[in-house]
Amino acid sequence: xxxxxxxxxxxxxxxxxxxxxxxxxxxxxxxxxxxxxxxxxxxxxxxxxxxxxxxxxxxxxxxxxxxxxxxxxxxxxxxxxxxxxxxxxxxxxxxxxxxxxxxxxxxxxxxxxxxxxxxxxxxxxxxxxxxxxxxxxxxxxxxxxxxxxxxxxxxxxxxxxxxxxxxxxxxxxxxxxxxxxxxxxxxxxxxxxxxxxxxxxxxxxxxxxxxxxxxxxxxxxxxxxxxxxxxxxxxxxxxxxxxxxxxxxxxxxxxxxxxxxxxxxxxxxxxxxxxxxxxxxxxxxxxxxxxxxxxxxxxxxxxxxxxxxxxxxxxxxxxxxxxxxxxx
Numbered sequence: 001x002x003x004x005x006x007x008x009x010x011x012x013x014x015x016x017x018x019x020x021x022x023x024x025x026x027x028x029x030x031x032x033x034x035x036x037x038x039x040x041x042x043x044x045x046x047x048x049x050x051x052x053x054x055x056x057x058x059x060x061x062x063x064x065x066x067x068x069x070x071x072x073x074x075x076x077x078x079x080x081x082x083x084x085x086x087x088x089x090x091x092x093x094x095x096x097x098x099x100x101x102x103x104x105x106x107x108x109x110x111x112x113x114x115x116x117x118x119x120x121x122x123x124x125x126x127x128x129x130x131x132x133x134x135x136x137x138x139x140x141x142x143x144x145x146x147x148x149x150x151x152x153x154x155x156x157x158x159x160x161x162x163x164x165x166x167x168x169x170x171x172x173x174x175x176x177x178x179x180x181x182x183x184x185x186x187x188x189x190x191x192x193x194x195x196x197x198x199x200x201x202x203x204x205x206x207x208x209x210x211x212x213x214x215x216x217x218x219x220x221x222x223x224x225x226x227x228x229x230x231x232x233x234x235x236x237x238x239x240x241x242x243x244x245x246x247x248x249x250x251x252x253x254x255x256x257x258x259x260x261x262x263x264x265x266x267x268x269x270x271x272x273x274x275x276x277x278x279x280x281x282x283x284x285x286x287x288x289x290x291x292x293x294x295x296x297x298x299x300x301x302x303x304x305x306x307x308x309x310x311x312x313x314x315x316x317x318x319x320x321x322x323x324x325x326x327x328x
Contacts (some may be wrong), residue, residue: 031302032299032300032301032302033299033300034088034299035088035091035092035298035299036298037092038092038095038096040061040063040092040095040096040099041063041064041065041099042061042062042063042064042066042095042098042099043061043062043064044059044060044061045059045060045062046058046059046060047059047060049136049139049140049143051132051135051136051139051140052131052132052135052136054111054131054136056108056109056111056136056140057082057083057108057109058083058106058107058108058109058140059083059084059087059106059107060104060105060106060107060144060148061087061094061095061098061104061105061106061107062104062148063098063099063102063103063104064099066102066103066104066148067102068149069149069150069151070102070103070104070149070150070151070154071102071103071104071150071151071154071155071156071322071323072103072104072105072106072141072144072145072150072151072154072155072156073094073098073103073104073105073106073156073157073158073319073322074106074108074137074140074141074155074156074157074158074178075087075090075094075105075106075107075157075158075159075163076107076108076110076115076157076158076159076160076162076163076164076166076167077089077107077109077110077159077160077162077163078159078160078161078162078163078185079113079114079124079161079162079231080113080114081113082109082110082113083107083108083109084107086107086160086163087107088299089160089293089294089299089301090160090294090296090298090299090314090315091296091297091298091299091315092298093294093296093298093313093314093315093316094158094315094319096315097315097316097319101319101323103150104144104148104150106140106141106144108136108137108140110126110133110162110163110166111126111129111131111133112124112126114126114162115133115159115162115163115165115166115169116130116131116132116133116166116169117133117162117165117166117168117169117196118165118168118169118172118188118189118194118195118196119165119189119193119194119195119224119233119234119236120189120192120193120194120195120234121193121232121233121234122224122231122232122233122234133166133169134169134170134173134174137157137170137174138174138177141155141177141178142177152177153179154179154322154325155177155178155179156178156179156180156181156182156322156325157170157178157180157181157182158181158182158183158184158318159181159182159183159184159186160184160185160186160293160294161184161185161186161216161217161292161293162186162233163184163186164183164184164185164186165183165186165189165233167181167182167183167186168181168183168186168188168196168206169196170204171203171204171206171246172196172197172198172199172203172249173196173197173198173199174199175199175201175202175203175204176199176201178204179204179205179322179325180204180205180206180207180281180321180322180325181204181205181206181207182206182207182208182209182318182321182322183206183207183208183209184209184210184293184294184314184318185209185210185211185214185216185217185292185293185294186208186210186217186236187208187210187217187218187219187221187224187236187237187238187239187241187242188236188237188241188242188245188246189233189234189235189236189237190221190234190235190236190237192235193234193235193236198249202249202250202251202278202280203246203249203250203280204280205280205281205282205321205325206243206246206281206282206283207281207282207283207284207285207318207321208239208242208243208283208284208285209285209287209294209314209317209318210239210284210285210286210287210290211287211289211290211291211292211293211295211306211307212286212287212288212289212290213289213290213291213306213307214290214291214292214305214306215227215291215292215304215305215306216231216292216305217236217292218236218238219238219239219286220238220239221235221236221237221238221239221241222235222236223235224236226304239284239286240272240284242284243256243272243274243282243283243284246274246282247274247282250274250276250278250280250282251276252274252275252276252280252282254274256272256273256274256282256284257272257273257275258270258271258272258273259271263309263311263312264309264310264311265289265307265309265310265311266289267287267288267289267290267295267309267311267312268288268289269285269286269287269288269312270285270286270288271283271284271285271286272284272286279325279326281321281324281325283321285312285317287309287312289307289309290306290307290308290309291305291306291307291308292305292306293305293308294314294315295308295309295310295311295312295313295314296310296313296314296315297310297311297313
C-alpha cells in the first residue's frame with residue numbers, strides 16, 4: 001500500500017512539474033504583454049454594415065476635430081484575430097499617428113477571423129464560402145466617405161500577415177478605391193496558389209514590409225506555415241519577387257532605387273523603390289533581423305514569431321508612404 005502511495009505522489013509531482021514547465025514555455029514563447037493604452041484625442045466607435053447577406057463588424061477611430069476631406073486608413077488583422085486585437089498588436093500606433101497627422105482609422109473584422117485573400121490554400125471559412133471581402137471593404141470605405149467626410153482619393157489599406165495578403169487583393173482588384181496599400185509579413189502567392197483577378201488598369205501603390213527572419217512567411221519564398229503544422233497558406237514568391245510582380249503589373253521598367261540604414265537593436269533596413277510617371281510607387285522594406293509582425297517601439301511580438309525589433313517604427317514608415325501618394 002505504501003508503494004502505491006509513493007507512486008501516486010511521485011506521479012502528482014511529475015504532472016505538476018510538467019505543467020509548470022509547459023506554462024513557463026508558453027509564457028516565454030507565446031505570451032506578450034499588452035502595450036499601455038495611450039491618451040488619445042478622439043473616440044473609438046463600433047459599427048456594423050451588411051454586405052453579401054453577412055453582418056460585418058468594424059471599429060472606427062476618429063481623432064478629435066478631424067477636418068473634412070481627411071485621409072482614411074483601413075487596418076486589417078491577421079488570421080484568427082479581430083479589429084480590437086489589431087489595435088493592440090500595432091501598439092495603437094495608427095491611432096497615435098491619426099492624432100498627430102489628422103486621419104481616420106478603421107479596423108474591420110474578417111469573417112470568422114480569416115480574410116478571403118489571393119491564396120488558394122488556406123483562408124478558413126471565408127475562402128470556403130467565397131466571402132466577398134473586397135466588396136465588404138469597398139462598401140465600408142464608401143460608407144465612411146459619406147458618414148465622416150473622408151477624402152475618397154486618399155483611402156489607404158494596410159494589414160499584417162493574413163491582413164497583408166488581403167491588402168494585396170485590394171491593390172489588385174480595387175485600385176480605384178484604395179490609393180495605396182502596405183502589406184506586412186506577406187508575399188504574393190505563386191501562380192499555382194493564386195486566385196485573384198487583377199483589374200487590368202494597374203494597381204494601387206504598394207509597400208511590402210517583411211522581416212528576413214520570419215518563421216511563418218518565408219522572406220525568400222516557399223511554403224507559408226509555422227513549423228510545418230499551423231497556418232498553412234501554400235507557396236509564395238520571395239519578397240523581392242513580390243515587389244517586382246507589382247512593378248511589372250504597373251509597367252515600371254528598370255532597377256529600383258535602393259538604400260540601406262542601420263537602426264536600433266542591431267537591425268538593418270534595406271529599401272528598394274520602383275517609380276513611374278503615373279505617380280505610382282512600389283516599395284520593398286526588408287527588415288534584416290525582423291520576424292513575423294510589424295516592428296514598433298510599443299509592443300514585442302511573441303517570441304514564437306521570431307525577432308521583434310523596436311525599430312523601425314512600422315506604422316510611421318507605412319504612414320510616410322501613404323502620405324506621399326497623391327491623386328493620379
